[in-house]
Amino acid sequence: MGARELTIVLLSAPTDCVDDDRTEQSLGLAYIASTLQAHGYSVEVIELTGLRSSELATALHRIPAVDVYGLTCYSTNYHSVRQIVTHLRSHHPGAYLCLGGPHPTALPTATLEDLQIDSVVVGDGELAFLSIVDALKRGRRILGAVGAIAPNDLDDLPFPNRHLVDQKTFTRTLNHCRTLSLISSRGCRHRCLHCNSVVMGGARKRVKFRSTGNIISEIRELKKMGYGALRFSDDNFADNPDLANLLSAIAKEDILYRVFSRLEQLEPATVQRLADSGCKLISVGLESLNPKNLRFLGKAGMLHCLKNLEHTERHGITVRASFMVGLPYDTDASIQHFFEKASRLPFTEYAIYALLPYPGTPLWENPERYGYEIVDADFTHYVQMGVGRQTAFVLKHTDPETGFTFHPADVLRWHCLAHDLFSSKRHMSNSQVG
Ligand code: B12
Ligand code: SF4
Structure with a gap:
């Protein structure tokens, strides 16, 4: 991955465990997206929430081939995160895969061992994911658990980008x-x-x-x-x-x-x-x-x-x-x-x-x-x-x-x-x- 512009997709995963998992977009992904955009990257956000597990396999084929995938992960939707990761690994073997969110933050090593991913971000993801993407742009692939880089001042973060998903699809x-x-x-x-x-x-x-x-x-x-x-x-x-x-x-x-x-x-x-x-x-x-x-x-x-x-x-x-x-x-x-x-x-x-x-x-x-x-x-x-x-x-x-x-x-x-x-x-x- 050299001078060519990197392509990045951020994904949320569905779960059947609650009546409605599509109440709102992932604010975490929206923050990461706006941070990347503020540094000149273009990003797509794909919210797979709201899908029943029987629909996920079909939806996975619509995920575009890109250089970098970032997934947000709870404990309760871990199974579908695994399903998405397995799909991405087999269809886009060279892509860089990173996980963040409450679950990988709690269990970074177990998550890295269990899933064939490149990295997990522990804690706040905006600046850590930016550093991962910056490194990839320079040709360096950061592997393993990456500690959060907390902004000195939360006001320095751009507002989460809510225009990358259709807000009318949330409940x-x-x-x-x-x-x-x-x-x-x-x-x-x-x-x-x-x-x-x-x-x-x-x-x-x-x-x-x-x-x-x-x-x-x-x-x-x-x-x-x-x-x-x-x-x-x-x-x-x-x-x-x-x-x-x-x-x-x-x-x-x-x-x-x-x-x-x-x-x-x-x-x-x-x-x-x-x-x-x-x-x-x-x-x-x-x-x-x-x-x-x-x-x-x-x-x-x-x-x-x-x-x-x-x-x-x-x-x-x-x-x-x-x-x-x-x-x-x-x-x-x-x-x-x-x-x-x-x-x-x-x-x-x-x-x-x-x-x-x-x-x-x-x-x-x-x-x-x-x-x-x-x-x-x-x-x-x-x-x-x-x-x-x-x-x-x-x-x-x-x-x-x-x-x-x-x-x-x-x-x-x-x-x-x-x-x-x-x-x-x-x-x-x-x-x-x-
Ligand atoms: C909104 C919310 C929901 C929404 C989800 C909306 C959505 N689209 O994500 C709804 C109502 C659906 C929901 C449901 C549930 N929730 Co909830 N929810 C929250 C809540 C209140 C806010 C989340 C949020 O917006 N945070 C703000 C953003 C900025 O932070 P963030 O999402 O964590 O993202 C940051 C980092 O995690 C990281 N990051 C996140 N994703 C990624 C991805 C990458 C690639 C990288 C690098 C970094 C990264 O960077 C982000 C920016 O700094 C949190 C509590 C909290 N204060 O966080 C609980 C919380 C996430 N929920 C929790 C729980 C337990 C549940 C339920 C299981 C409850 C239930 N019904 O039984 C369900 C599970 C549903 C599921 N999907 O599996 C727990 C998670 C525990 C766990 N280990 O999974 C939390 C932490 C509450 C708690 N304190 O216990 N929830
Ligand atoms: S640690 Fe904070 S958020 Fe969690 S239950 Fe206690 S008061 Fe509430």
Whole structure:
């Protein structure tokens, strides 16, 4: 690969494991595309999400022959990523293949060994992939795991390019308006035991935030594209150190939006500002009302701020609270007790997942330390909320003190019981907001 211009295709892979995997384009690929373009490369993005697995083989033949392929990969769509890689290797044997995203970031060596790819990027991919492509242009093929090159300042990144895919083919809405996602920070300062954010922070010690001015410029660009409804994909949106200014600036933009936030952050004054600036939905991870379970997860502080739910709903912001089953101190009696209690809390929408050991999290690395055994090591089964609200549980747990053991069947039973106890709430799949 010499002086000739390099041709590059970025790909996302489908999965059958959820009802809809085509809610939005991959923001990660859109960021990588715009970074490459800013450095003079031309890029094509092919989103294969939305295809059923039976349709994938045919679609693969439509992927053009290029010099470089970059694929984004979750744990749950790993099978179809493998199928795509196998196809590309056999039809375009000389092409350079690179993987990035949550799964290869957690398991770079295993992914490199399992798939015949040239490299994986660990963590943020914009500058690392650019360095890979620059090297290829100079005739050097970088092989193996490539560490993220984090930008000193997120504002230096060009906005993700949303014009390379047909936005009308994606399904996300908020208040019945078609919705685009953006992200105002990278990483999360918390270290909850189950959460993949530890991995995606690239073990980052410091969360990075974009400036208010930079976020507002992107919002204006999205409005010009015809989108006044947005979703912030940040792990903990309200943790922004410049939040008050950011929300005052957003308030002038006349948009609707939704966020994810820790409950601790949702103090009355913050909630007022969120409501005034157009926030319609906040997703919060309540996880469990059992204090021992919350301590286990690293969320013990949450029980002291349940009052924050009241302010939020009172300001007309729908709260979507998510809970977990399969935590160490769960029993039939405790599920009954704590979910009954939770059903009386002031939130409108809910989701219930099972605890899953995503690769790279402490629970995956060292399950026995927490009394768990992984009984199904196929991470493509690690679906929190799959087709028809199904959840998966792949762990067995034994309490070291009492010897009480629970298995996947118990957890799936608790999942059903918890749903029944929440009959006065609305499941997120029936959301009237987003
Ligand atoms: C939006 C989103 C979704 C969307 C997907 C939209 C899409 N088209 O990708 C939907 C709603 C469909 C979804 C579904 C699920 N999700 Co989700 N989702 C997210 C969320 C909130 C934001 C992703 C995002 O936009 N990030 C911002 C961009 C900039 O970052 P990024 O995508 O990671 O990309 C960067 C790097 O990863 C890297 N990179 C990524 N791809 C590539 C490719 C190359 C070639 C290179 C070099 C680099 C690279 O560079 C990018 C730029 O820096 C994340 C949490 C988060 N904060 O990241 C969870 C997250 C990705 N989801 C997660 C999970 C668990 C799921 C589900 C399994 C949940 C379920 N229903 O059971 C499903 C799985 C669906 C599937 N496809 O298999 C986990 C992933 C865990 C894992 N090991 O796979 C995450 C990390 C949440 C978490 N903290 O646990 N999700
Ligand atoms: S669960 Fe939420 S607060 Fe905890 S590490 Fe993950 S994103 Fe951060």
